Amino acid sequence: MRARAGLRPAWLVAGFLSVLFSGTVVSANSLLPPVTEYVQARVVEFDEIPSDRRAVLDSFAKDLRSQLAAGKPVRLTFICTHNSRRSHFGQVWAAVAAWHYGVDGVSTFSGGTEATACNPRSVAALRRAGIDIAAAADEPNPHYTVRYADTAPALVCFSKVYDAPENPQTDFFAVMTCTEADQNCPLIHGALARISLPYKDPKAFDGTSEEADRYDERSRQIAREMLYVFSNVAGTLTTPR
Structure with a gap:
């Protein structure tokens, strides 16, 4: 059945449901209250x-x-060397941003060039941002259940290689979040496109007095940029270009 001329795609209509009232963004889909507050600060x-x-x-x-x-669906795989910090921030905040702006058909994943563990400092930073993360079993590579909205599907975050069975094998966007992975992976098999978005590694501040601040800083930056992207996708971008 052919769509009538002038009708917008459903995903775009959903995006336009995010409107501004007195400078406050009203989400097309509701987030957990602490996450809503965090998102409004980033926008x-x-x-x-x-x-x-x-x-x-x-x-x-x-x-x-x-x-x-x-x-077609959008599948985003955020890739870094160890899949322990920046790639998890990317996976979580892209999911939050797509949900916030009502952009349907988006799934987010993460992986590394090697598997280690999702760093507990990353988990702590996401919790400080209002994300609900269930305590994981005490194991070398814990699986974390991540919730940002009452009605959105939960994410399961753990460290894995980018082409692990849990991740899409074809027709995905590879988002490179660190220069090391970008340089060490000249070819990502199955990717529709490769996007280079390197972020500074907060790992350099592990064990220092600046640790929490630097992890929070990186989380904020990635959240801000993912919200910018999906605001643009949804057609609600209001910042000057």
């Missing part, structure tokens, strides 16, 4: 994103819009 920070970085994010959003407009 007003879009102008902190440097112009060169914004250009990369705009191109990323354009690719996602094209995929969704073609009626």
